[in-house]
Amino acid sequence: MTTPAAPVQWPDGKKAAACFTFDVDAESALLGVSSQHADRMTAMSHQAYGPLVGVPRILDLLHRNEVTSTFFVPGYTARRYPDVIRAIIDAGHEVAHHGYLHESMAGLNEIEEAAILDRGLDALESVTGQRPVGYRAPMWELNWHSPGLLADRGFLYDSSLMDAEHPYELAVAGSRRLVEIPVQWALDDWEQYCYIPGFSGSGLIESPRKAAEIWGLEFEGIRVAGGCFVLTSHPFLSGRPSRAAVLEELVQYVKSCDDVWTTTLGEVADHTRKLELAPRSISRPDPDDL
């Protein structure tokens, strides 16, 4: 049976939490769909902008505002840009798992998905020297067997589900658990900015002001609800100058809210685990019982 997640208590009297997260998809976003995209020099350069220009700009932004963040990195991105990924670690941020080639896991069986998870883990460990504790499925596409694969590999948390606005303990088969820190499509810059001919469809390129209005309004709602605001940005999108400038305004506003804990997903997961919450079971709807 699926039950609602209970709200959590935040440390130091805070009323809510906020995490600015960055998915360094780079070329993997396209190559995971088709290796044929490798032939497209301009499209590849659009994706390379993320690690080459976006990440350094975002690291400066975070440093100026004394914010630590979580960066989700596909293993191939780590292999292609090892110095960029090490710079993220050196600046005190968290690097977490985001597939190997940003593969959609939808429809994969456990053996296929496990091989991708292990390949991504190997790449991140060899580049950073650290084993990640966090995972975000590419396209946020978890399978019902995915939490068990993550628990098998010692992950502390996942950030791919959408059924709450605060973290919870997800029950995993075998009396295990995984902290879940939920996300939502409205808090993703992809839906605002992503236009890649021959890949993303005819997506609009929205004004950063409109994007920030959506995100700021949802931040206020989640703050009142005592939840965890998780914004997902992509350096190849939000690393562009006007978007980064507007993102910085939002970071500054969130940081100015004394009742909000601005931190990494890893810190939120550590805190959630210490609360010793009762794990929630989420059940798959049975197609034979509709």
Ligand code: ZN
């Ligand atoms: Zn991604």
